[in-house]
Amino acid sequence: VQLQASGGGLVQAGGSLRLSCAASGRALSSYHMGWFRQAPGKEREFVAVISGSGGNTYYTDSVKGRFTISRDNAKNTSYLQMSSLKPEDTAVYYCAASASFWGVVEGRGNYWGKGTQVTVSS
Numbered sequence: 219v220q221l222q223a224s225g226g227g228l229v230q231a232g233g234s235l236r237l238s239c240a241a242s243g244r245a246l247s248s249y250h251m252g253w254f255r256q257a258p259g260k261e262r263e264f265v266a267v268i269s270g271s272g273g274n275t276y277y278t279d280s281v282k283g284r285f286t287i288s289r290d291n292a293k294n295t296s297y298l299q300m301s302s303l304k305p306e307d308t309a310v311y312y313c314a315a316s317a318s319f320w321g322v323v324e325g326r327g328n329y330w331g332k333g334t335q336v337t338v339s340s
Contacts, residue, residue, distance in 0.1 A: 221331030
């Protein structure tokens with residue numbers, strides 16, 4: 219599976235962005251999809267995951283109520299809608315895919331795409 223994240227950019231605090239992750243190589247519905255981020259000087263951290271069917275989601279506490287993960291299996295694409303952005307959301311965002319839902323959360327056995335930079339100004 220090849221993944222390509224896009225949609226990053228510069229936004230003011232309180233603003234919104236939608237990230238996309240386009241997959242190729244295999245049907246996206248076979249995989250649980252997730253988003254991670256890595257801020258400068260910090261380790262990569264889990265952000266959100268969605269099940270292959272789209273029926274289950276899970277978020278890290280810091281983004282609950284602000285970020286929404288979704289997917290369109292017909293388009294082989296997953297999305298991360300980010301709202302009420304804060305400067306601390308500034309990071310490179312990566313999408314990931316795994317055959318295991320909790321494997322995505324734990325970063326195990328994932329396919330990774332190249333990241334997209336999100337910068338939130340105060």
